[in-house]
Amino acid sequence: MNRRWRALAAGLAFARRRVAAQTRDHWVRWVTAGVLGGLLVAGLALAVGLGSWRTTVADVAVNVAASAIVALAAVVLFVIGTRHQALKRLLRYQRQTLMAPGRSPENRPNQARAVVAQLRDGQRHASVLVEAPAGSSRASFIQDLEVALVRAGIVAVVVPEHRIDQVGVVPAATERFRQTIVGAGVNEVPLLTVLEALARRRRVVMLIDGLDGLHQPMDRRSITELTASRIADLMAADLPFLATVDLGSTPEEWEGLRVVLAAVDQSATATVFAGGLAADPNRSVAERKLAIAMQHSLLELPTVLPQTEPGLDTLENAADRLERNGALWVLLDTIDQAGRPGPATGTSWLLEHLARKLVLMESTYVHRADLVADLPESARDEIPDLIAELEESGVVTQEHRPAGPVLRFVDAELREAVVGLWFARHGRPYRQSSRRSRTALAAEIVARVRASRDAATVWPAALDDLARPGVLTAAGDAFGALCADGLTDEAPPIDWWHGHWTASNDVDRTTFVRRLPAAACRPCAPFLWSRLTQPEFAVNARLVRRNICRYLGSNGQDSWAVLGPQWTALVGRAEHGRLAWFERHLVQPWPGSAVGSLCWILPLLALTTGESREPLDCLERLAAATVPGGGPERDARPDVGLEISLAEGCKDAAHVAQLRGLAAPEQLWATVVLLAETARSWVSRMVAMQAAFLLAAAEPDRAEQVWSLCSAERDAPGTHPVVRRYLDILMGASTIPTVDLPYVVNRYVWPDDTEALEAAGGELGDEAALILATTTIILNLGEARRRVYDDQLAAQYPRVRSLVDPTMPACLSGPMTAMSSASVPCACPLSLCGPDLGTVSDFRPMSRVFAYRCLSAMSRVSTGLRWLLPWRTALMLHLRRAIS
Numbered sequence: 001m002n003r004r005w006r007a008l009a010a011g012l013a014f015a016r017r018r019v020a021a022q023t024r025d026h027w028v029r030w031v032t033a034g035v036l037g038g039l040l041v042a043g044l045a046l047a048v049g050l051g052s053w054r055t056t057v058a059d060v061a062v063n064v065a066a067s068a069i070v071a072l073a074a075v076v077l078f079v080i081g082t083r084h085q086a087l088k089r090l091l092r093y094q095r096q097t098l099m100a101p102g103r104s105p106e107n108r109p110n111q112a113r114a115v116v117a118q119l120r121d122g123q124r125h126a127s128v129l130v131e132a133p134a135g136s137s138r139a140s141f142i143q144d145l146e147v148a149l150v151r152a153g154i155v156a157v158v159v160p161e162h163r164i165d166q167v168g169v170v171p172a173a174t175e176r177f178r179q180t181i182v183g184a185g186v187n188e189v190p191l192l193t194v195l196e197a198l199a200r201r202r203r204v205v206m207l208i209d210g211l212d213g214l215h216q217p218m219d220r221r222s223i224t225e226l227t228a229s230r231i232a233d234l235m236a237a238d239l240p241f242l243a244t245v246d247l248g249s250t251p252e253e254w255e256g257l258r259v260v261l262a263a264v265d266q267s268a269t270a271t272v273f274a275g276g277l278a279a280d281p282n283r284s285v286a287e288r289k290l291a292i293a294m295q296h297s298l299l300e301l302p303t304v305l306p307q308t309e310p311g312l313d314t315l316e317n318a319a320d321r322l323e324r325n326g327a328l329w330v331l332l333d334t335i336d337q338a339g340r341p342g343p344a345t346g347t348s349w350l351l352e353h354l355a356r357k358l359v360l361m362e363s364t365y366v367h368r369a370d371l372v373a374d375l376p377e378s379a380r381d382e383i384p385d386l387i388a389e390l391e392e393s394g395v396v397t398q399e400h401r402p403a404g405p406v407l408r409f410v411d412a413e414l415r416e417a418v419v420g421l422w423f424a425r426h427g428r429p430y431r432q433s434s435r436r437s438r439t440a441l442a443a444e445i446v447a448r449v450r451a452s453r454d455a456a457t458v459w460p461a462a463l464d465d466l467a468r469p470g471v472l473t474a475a476g477d478a479f480g481a482l483c484a485d486g487l488t489d490e491a492p493p494i495d496w497w498h499g500h501w502t503a504s505n506d507v508d509r510t511t512f513v514r515r516l517p518a519a520a521c522r523p524c525a526p527f528l529w530s531r532l533t534q535p536e537f538a539v540n541a542r543l544v545r546r547n548i549c550r551y552l553g554s555n556g557q558d559s560w561a562v563l564g565p566q567w568t569a570l571v572g573r574a575e576h577g578r579l580a581w582f583e584r585h586l587v588q589p590w591p592g593s594a595v596g597s598l599c600w601i602l603p604l605l606a607l608t609t610g611e612s613r614e615p616l617d618c619l620e621r622l623a624a625a626t627v628p629g630g631g632p633e634r635d636a637r638p639d640v641g642l643e644i645s646l647a648e649g650c651k652d653a654a655h656v657a658q659l660r661g662l663a664a665p666e667q668l669w670a671t672v673v674l675l676a677e678t679a680r681s682w683v684s685r686m687v688a689m690q691a692a693f694l695l696a697a698a699e700p701d702r703a704e705q706v707w708s709l710c711s712a713e714r715d716a717p718g719t720h721p722v723v724r725r726y727l728d729i730l731m732g733a734s735t736i737p738t739v740d741l742p743y744v745v746n747r748y749v750w751p752d753d754t755e756a757l758e759a760a761g762g763e764l765g766d767e768a769a770l771i772l773a774t775t776t777i778i779l780n781l782g783e784a785r786r787r788v789y790d791d792q793l794a795a796q797y798p799r800v801r802s803l804v805d806p807t808m809p810a811c812l813s814g815p816m817t818a819m820s821s822a823s824v825p826c827a828c829p830l831s832l833c834g835p836d837l838g839t840v841s842d843f844r845p846m847s848r849v850f851a852y853r854c855l856s857a858m859s860r861v862s863t864g865l866r867w868l869l870p871w872r873t874a875l876m877l878h879l880r881r882a883i884s
Contacts, residue, residue: 109763114850120152129211205242256848298413302410354418368398498530510543522558542754552605559605564614567601570594570595571618574621582796603652607653616665626642626646627646627678629642631804632801637680693710722771779844782798782832802830805829811826818873818874819877
């Protein structure tokens with residue numbers, strides 16, 4: 001009882017103290033307010049007593065306004081400082097993550113910098129789409145982009161592909177940005193406010209690997225529409241982005257954002273083989289050969305080379321098998337090797353079960369729970385071991401998702417081949433596979449032909465009613481695999497191929513040629529050659545024609561066996577035909593188109609046909625007939641463009657010799673020297689020097705001869721300024737040990753100008769990239785000038801003059817002439833520029849990202865670029881026009 005009263009008394013005392021404290025606080029507040037109010041009234045009274053009411057009110061208003069301005073400025077400075085500190089902390093966090101010691105070096109820094117330069121242009125969309133072919137190691141390029149962005153002071157937010165498919169692209173990007181600022185410890189700022197502020201200043205970029213990715217398979221048109229929808233969502237949210245998509249997935253309305261990622265070449269082999277280029281020259285050659293074969297096949301490394309540490313023989317066999325038999329044959333062989341039969345279950349059964357689930361669920365992966373949902377208990381127990389076996393063979397991989405683990409094929413092409421085989425056993429012929437993918441269609445065709453053993457009837461009929469984009473590549477894949485199997489050696493008629501060719505676009509045509517295996521060369525050679533002669537020559541893009549010539553030249557013995565008589569006769573026509581530039585309009589069809597194509601083929605053919613004498617003799621005769629080319633004075637020599645084509649063909653052959661470690665025949669070396677010393681065009685001489693440099697990389701014993709050629713041409717009085725500077729660049733490589741030349745050639749030489757212009761110059765050095773830009777502008781001006789004349793004779797003269805004249809065009813020599821070149825007629829002897837030209841980049845298209853790459857290089861104006869100062873501003877103006 002006493003305890004209760006004591007507790008009650010204590011409670012009452014506490015309540016009394018609390019009431020007293022509250023009362024005291026209340027009185028303190030009122031007293032304070034009263035004192036302040038009194039002071040304010042006294043101040044007003046004193047001000048009125050000393051002046052007037054009007055003066056007092058004005059003074060008070062001024063003080064209030066000044067206080068408001070100071071307060072607003074303080075708030076603005078606080079917000080700006082907070083956001084600046086947030087940006088600094090985010091960048092510091094990313095630098096610590098991306099540039100930690102031991103991180104693998106950048107593989108394609110120049111391309112990454114070019115993409116970032118395009119992104120930072122305030123006059124264009126703050127977005128870039130990077131088309132990445134399979135085998136181009138896009139994952140490593142994403143890492144290069146992260147580093148380039150952070151170095152440019154831009155926060156890179158990597159958005160996972162699977163989250164885009166689950167919640168949408170904008171929510172996934174916002175969610176990932178939240179995770180980034182939390183990881184950086186920036187928790188005191190509003191998320192959306194900071195994101196909007198950084199996005200407005202282009203200080204944050206959403207880095208999306210696979211904007212066109214989704215869990216359901218779609219045809220190319222549907223994928224393009226999906227990509228366009230996601231781009232529109234990002235644009236509506238004002239979020240800058242850098243996104244990778246598959247080749248051909250860029251919507252037409254967003255072509256201005258498109259950049260093509262340079263595929264794996266010898267300088268980026270480290271992106272394919274984790275250890276980088278081998279010290280052993282033989283192994284290095286085998287790695288480069290396999291990397292190039294993979295680039296053309298669009299397959300991933302585990303499909304082609306399951307072993308983690310392959311020996312030299314394994315590398316060589318893998319490259320030869322891929323080149324000879326083709327991508328589809330390798331896919332089907334990989335499936336056969338991975339598929340182990342069992343009494344009730346086995347890996348073969350699991351692959352078929354996976355294909356069934358993929359088809360039924362219309363997905364690109366299968367949840368592990370769904371995989372076993374309809375299986376009996378006895379079969380479920382074996383699933384983990386079967387999955388482990390397929391993982392070990394490099395066929396599938398497991399990914400952990402919030403909803404549980406999923407099973408995915410390592411190679412998307414392998415997945416589609418497995419599905420195509422399932423269609424061959426269970427579906428209506430070609431109905432579903434033709435809607436799914438070209439690989440699924442090709443795999444179904446081969447499976448049905450193998451089952452029937454009647455290739456001549458089954459496979460052409462399968463494609464008769466499917467003349468649409470993508471089917472051409474499926475036809476080439478299927479036919480190549482059947483040729484490799486020995487099931488057919490006779491191609492359908494040229495008219496049959498022509499129908500599918502006409503229904504396809506340039507991307508499909510290029511992919512068709514690059515994936516066509518050597519086993520299909522003999523039956524396909526007549527059709528391919530028909531694409532290189534008139535009238536088909538004029539309707540096929542330059543890149544398509546170059547790839548056809550490389551294919552025919554690389555498979556020299558098979559091509560020569562089929563087309564040798566035609567080519568020999570064509571060389572004879574070149575020796576005695578009317579091929580001068582001023583006769584082009586008199587002879588229709590002009591035979592120079594076919595001769596120019598042969599100039600691209602014969603040097604490579606001479607390299608790959610071994611000791612065969614006839615191709616070597618034809619090369620010597622063709623060189624004598626076309627070098628030197630004809631000049632503007634009408635000397636009846638063949639068009640100087642044929643001379644340039646021969647130099648480009650020699651460079652192709654030298655590049656293959658360097659990649660494969662082949663020794664060039666003396667006839668090829670003699671042709672290169674002939675071009676370097678006697679060619680009429682400065683373009684021919686420069687390309688010939690590139691070929692000589694590549695041959696020196698393949699055969700170090702020739703290095704001294706190459707440096708002598710370069711030195712003599714550089715010091716000659718009539719050398720074109722662009723060529724003279726480029727030879728200075730090449731001579732800089734003379735200090736590099738000859739054994740190391742194969743590893744640096746791509747800093748100095750672009751194997752193909754069209755591909756280099758499309759892919760930001762690859763890993764060319766800055767100076768070499770500027771040389772390529774200058775050369776391309778001059779060539780495009782000449783071709784544009786040719787097109788505006790109705791008189792074909794007058795049209796050819798400026799083009800020929802620009803190719804042989806050793807002076808720089810006035811519109812590239814100074815800023816004033818460059819600025820007026822698009823508005824007033826040309827005043828220099830070359831007569832290239834003028835307001836009537838229109839578009840000048842159709843001949844050799846220069847991508848925007850390449851132009852940005854060059855502008856970024858010139859903005860740094862390092863000591864090595866001092867040579868550019870006389871025409872730096874002029875070149876910048878022309879590059880700006882290429883961008884606009």
